[in-house]
Amino acid sequence: MGGGIAMNFATAGISVRIVETTQEALDRGLNVVRGNYQRSSDKGRFPQDEVEARMARFDGRLALADLAECDLVIEAVFENMDLKRQIFTELDRVMKPGAILATNTSALDINEIASMTQRPQDVIGLHFFSPANVMKLLEIVRAKHTADDVVATCMALAKDINKIATLVGVCPGFVGNRILFARQIQANKLVYQGVMPWDVDAALNAFGFKMGPFQMSDLAGLDIGWSKGAKTDNPIRDALCELDRRGQKTKAGFYDYDEARRPVPSEITAGIIRDITGAKPATMGPDEIVETCIYPMINEAVKIMEENKAQRPSDIDVVWLNGYGWPADKGGPMFYGDMVGAKAVLARMEKLGTEDDAFAPAQTLRKLAAEGGAFTQIDTGGLIV
Numbered sequence: 001m002g003g004g005i006a007m008n009f010a011t012a013g014i015s016v017r018i019v020e021t022t023q024e025a026l027d028r029g030l031n032v033v034r035g036n037y038q039r040s041s042d043k044g045r046f047p048q049d050e051v052e053a054r055m056a057r058f059d060g061r062l063a064l065a066d067l068a069e070c071d072l073v074i075e076a077v078f079e080n081m082d083l084k085r086q087i088f089t090e091l092d093r094v095m096k097p098g099a100i101l102a103t104n105t106s107a108l109d110i111n112e113i114a115s116m117t118q119r120p121q122d123v124i125g126l127h128f129f130s131p132a133n134v135m136k137l138l139e140i141v142r143a144k145h146t147a148d149d150v151v152a153t154c155m156a157l158a159k160d161i162n163k164i165a166t167l168v169g170v171c172p173g174f175v176g177n178r179i180l181f182a183r184q185i186q187a188n189k190l191v192y193q194g195v196m197p198w199d200v201d202a203a204l205n206a207f208g209f210k211m212g213p214f215q216m217s218d219l220a221g222l223d224i225g226w227s228k229g230a231k232t233d234n235p236i237r238d239a240l241c242e243l244d245r246r247g248q249k250t251k252a253g254f255y256d257y258d259e260a261r262r263p264v265p266s267e268i269t270a271g272i273i274r275d276i277t278g279a280k281p282a283t284m285g286p287d288e289i290v291e292t293c294i295y296p297m298i299n300e301a302v303k304i305m306e307e308n309k310a311q312r313p314s315d316i317d318v319v320w321l322n323g324y325g326w327p328a329d330k331g332g333p334m335f336y337g338d339m340v341g342a343k344a345v346l347a348r349m350e351k352l353g354t355e356d357d358a359f360a361p362a363q364t365l366r367k368l369a370a371e372g373g374a375f376t377q378i379d380t381g382g383l384i385v
Contacts, residue, residue: 004132194282208327
C-alpha cells in the first residue's frame with residue numbers, strides 16, 4: 001500500500017522518501033514499484049526513460065528520523081491501533097514543525113491517533129484506495145483538531161496527484177467503508193438464511209457491480225485480520241481459512257478458481273455453510289437480494305448525513321462511484337435512493353430493522369418518505385467535527 005501511495009507522488013513529479021523496516025522489505029517494495037512502471041512502459045503508456053525518471057524520485061530509508069525534513073508524511077502500516085499510536089508518537093518527536101502528519105487508516109479513530117502527538121492540528125486522514133496507484137478516490141478525513149490550512153493543502157494536493165478528493169469526518173469506516181460494512185453484514189445474514197454466496201454476488205453483478213461482496217472478499221484475501229486458530233465473529237471465514245481457502249491467492253476461498261482465476265461455486269464452501277449455519281438451502285430472487293443489500297447502504301448514508309460526517313449527499317455518491325465501482329447508470333447510493341424512492345427504502349428498512357436494531361430506519365429516511373423529499377437534497381448542516 002505504501003508503494004502504491006508513493007507512486008502517485010513520483011508520477012506527479014514529486015520526490016518521495018519511503019521508509020521500511022528492513023533493507024529486504026525496502027528492496028522488495030521498490031522492485032514492485034519498478035515492475036508496475038515497467039509494465040506501463042511496455043504497454044506504450046510512456047517511454048522507457050520515464051520509468052527511470054520516476055524511479056529516481058524514490059529515496060529509500062530505514063529510519064523514521066530520516067523523514068524529519070519532509071513536508072508531508074503518510075503512514076501506511078496495517079490496521080493496528082497500537083502500532084499506529086507508536087508510529088505517531090515517534091513522528092511527533094522527529095518531524096519538523098509544520099509538517100503534515102497523515103494516516104492512511106481505512107477505519108480507525110484518527111482522533112485517537114492524533115492524541116499521541118503534541119500537534120493534533122497537523123494530523124489528518126488520507127485514505128487511499130487499493131490499488132493506490134490506480135484508484136481515483138481519496139477520502140480526506142478531518143479530525144477534531146485538524147487545522148484549516150492542513151485541510152486546504154491536502155485538498156489541493158489531491159488534484160496535483162490526480163485524485164478525486166472528498167472531505168469526510170471521523171467515524172468507524174468513514175464514509176465509504178462504513179456503508180460497505182452495512183452491505184457486507186446483510187450479505188452475510190443472507191448466507192445464514194441459506195442463500196449461497198454466488199447467488200448474492202450474481203444479483204449484485206446484475207445490478208451493475210463488477211464484483212459482489214464475496215467475490216471482493218476472495219480478491220482481498222479472507223485471512224485479513226485472521227490468524228491460524230483464531231475464532232472471530234465470522235466462523236464461515238474462519239473455517240475456510242483453516243482449510244487454506246484464503247481467496248484468489250490460494251485458488252480457493254468462497255469460490256474455487258481455475259488457472260485463469262475464474263470463480264466457480266464451491267461444494268466445499270456450500271458444505272461448510274450448511275454445517276455452520278444449519279440453514280436449509282434457500283432461493284431468493286435477485287431483486288430481493290439487491291434490496292436487502294443495497295437499501296441498507298442508502299439508510300447508512302442517511303445516518304452519516306445526520307451525524308454530519310459528510311459535507312453533502314453528492315459527496316457520498318462520489319465516494320462510491322470512484323472508490324467502490326458503483327454502477328455509473330445508478331449514480332451512487334443517494335442518487336439511486338431517489339430512483340427507487342424513499343417509501344420503498346423505508347419499507348425494506350422497517351423489515352430489516354425489526355430483525356436487527358442496527359438497521360433501524362434513519363429518522364431522515366422516515367421524513368423523506370412522509371414528505372416526498374429527495375435523498376440528493378438532504379441538508380443537515382454539512383461536515384461538523
